[in-house]
Amino acid sequence: MGEENKVILHGVWASPFSKRVELALKLKGIPFEYVEEDLQNKSPQLLRCNPVHKKIPVLVHNGKPIAESLVILEYIDETWKNSPRLLPKDPYKRAKVRFWTSFVQQQLFDTMFTVTKTEGEAQRKAVKEVSEKLQVLEEGIKELFPNGNPCIDSQNIGLLDIVILSLLGPHKVQEEVLGIKIIDPEKTPLIFAWLTAINQLTVVKEATPPHDKLVALLKFLRENSLKSSA
Amino acid sequence: MAEVKLLAAWPSPFYYRVVWALKLKGIAYEFIEEDLANKSPLLLQYNPVHKKIPVLLHRGKPICESMIILEYIEEIWPQNSLLPSYPYDKAIARFWIKFADEKSPAIWMVFRTNGEEHEKAVKDSLEMLKTIEEHALGEKKFFGGDKINMVDIAFGQLAYWLPVIEDVTGVKLLEAGNFPRLQTWIKNFKQVPIIKENLPDRDEMFAFFKRRREMTLASK
Numbered sequence: 001m002g003e004e005n006k007v008i009l010h011g012v013w014a015s016p017f018s019k020r021v022e023l024a025l026k027l028k029g030i031p032f033e034y035v036e037e038d039l040q041n042k043s044p045q046l047l048r049c050n051p052v053h054k055k056i057p058v059l060v061h062n063g064k065p066i067a068e069s070l071v072i073l074e075y076i077d078e079t080w081k082n083s084p085r086l087l088p089k090d091p092y093k094r095a096k097v098r099f100w101t102s103f104v105q106q107q108l109f110d111t112m113f114t115v116t117k118t119e120g121e122a123q124r125k126a127v128k129e130v131s132e133k134l135q136v137l138e139e140g141i142k143e144l145f146p147n148g149n150p151c152i153d154s155q156n157i158g159l160l161d162i163v164i165l166s167l168l169g170p171h172k173v174q175e176e177v178l179g180i181k182i183i184d185p186e187k188t189p190l191i192f193a194w195l196t197a198i199n200q201l202t203v204v205k206e207a208t209p210p211h212d213k214l215v216a217l218l219k220f221l222r223e224n225s226l227k228s229s230a
Numbered sequence: 231m232a233e234v235k236l237l238a239a240w241p242s243p244f245y246y247r248v249v250w251a252l253k254l255k256g257i258a259y260e261f262i263e264e265d266l267a268n269k270s271p272l273l274l275q276y277n278p279v280h281k282k283i284p285v286l287l288h289r290g291k292p293i294c295e296s297m298i299i300l301e302y303i304e305e306i307w308p309q310n311s312l313l314p315s316y317p318y319d320k321a322i323a324r325f326w327i328k329f330a331d332e333k334s335p336a337i338w339m340v341f342r343t344n345g346e347e348h349e350k351a352v353k354d355s356l357e358m359l360k361t362i363e364e365h366a367l368g369e370k371k372f373f374g375g376d377k378i379n380m381v382d383i384a385f386g387q388l389a390y391w392l393p394v395i396e397d398v399t400g401v402k403l404l405e406a407g408n409f410p411r412l413q414t415w416i417k418n419f420k421q422v423p424i425i426k427e428n429l430p431d432r433d434e435m436f437a438f439f440k441r442r443r444e445m446t447l448a449s450k
Contacts, residue, residue: 052325052329052361052365061318066318066321066322066325068325070328071321071324071325071328074324075320078317079317091306092302094305095298095299095301098295098298099294099295099298102295103279140279
């Protein structure tokens with residue numbers, strides 16, 4: 001890899017935000033060096049590259065750091081203009097993609113975290129909220145998939161696909177650990193079909209850790225949360 | 231029929247973000263005032279998901295969320311550019327826009343709450359201001375350099391709405407901390423002709439927010 005285009009990704013394998021950037025780089029065939037960070041012991045490079053938030057992921061391109069996964073994804077798309085284009089060309093369609101990305105990020109992410117980290121009444125409330133938000137999303141994405149059939153391939157996959165994958169791609173893992181149905185093919189058939197299509201891409205499969213590893217991780221995180229809130 | 235319409239409500243800072251962007255680019259638009267206590271069928275039709283203002287209508291198609299609207303405006307009307315053209319600088323701008331959107335709600339929590347919640351909101355607000363002071367401005371006059379850009383617009387709430395929140399609540403955030411760069415930016419931002427000509431009346435805003443705070447606290 002020449003020095004003219006050196007790309008480093010500081011990430012954490014378990015982070016959905018890190019996963020987004022990793023996937024975008026792999027989908028576009030961009031060679032990069034991956035640095036797995038220990039969040040209990042952050043590297044000096046990470047702290048230097050993201051002094052404001054001290055978080056991953058951080059992309060460093062030719063020595064220049066960029067933080068915030070969605071900002072990084074737009075940067076990747078503008079810098080490496082090869083297929084897949086992560087955002088459509090048409091400004092109105094771009095606004096739609098940004099709108100739904102923002103919706104998933106702001107309305108679904110935190111509530112899903114609550115579902116995985118709580119039990120009893122708090123969890124029931126969060127599950128209900130996720131279900132309602134998914135209904136809104138189901139309705140909203142109809143205009144993105146007008147023939148009702150999400151056909152995602154490695155050439156047309158985009159920003160919103162990557163973001164929904166990072167949250168709900170592992171829904172089978174979430175359902176196994178929590179014993180709750182998250183994506184019901186009868187209630188949200190379009191979202192179910194969409195996630196299934198994305199999960200089948202080779203690049204996605206290769207970037208996804210094994211099922212058992214994800215189950216173990218989620219169990220661990222959930223147990224820690226329940227213990228600390230008890 | 232106007233090609234560009236803006237559904238919005240005074241004195242929302244998100245409404246003014248869009249006004250500033252349209253005016254800076256010289257785009258004519260029709261303002262459609264919404265009564266947020268009695269939302270119109272139009273608003274519910276064009277923003278069914280959030281039912282919020284502002285909504286931009288361009289040739290009848292709705293765009294929602296103020297910063298998404300601004301990115302759309304920038305792409306359709308590239309004159310008097312509000313974002314850097316070089317991808318890295320654009321990414322840095324977007325980083326700060328995201329920061330503004332994620333952290334600014336703290337000042338509204340200062341406005342809306344009392345007690346413990348209020349104390350936390352004050353702490354969060356001061357932290358935000360400190361970060362902007364230390365990391366965001368540098369030695370530049372504006373976040374956009376010599377001229378304002380989308381980042382300045384995103385932080386616009388701090389220049390004009392925050393001082394009103396301070397007056398209404400009596401919590402002097404800008405003075406309490408040491409924010410010379412930010413204070414200078416606020417002064418300069420309000421002097422930019424398009425901004426100066428497009429700000430809500432200060433006294434009317436004060437009265438409006440004073441009433442709102444009283445109502446909000448009474449309902450707790």
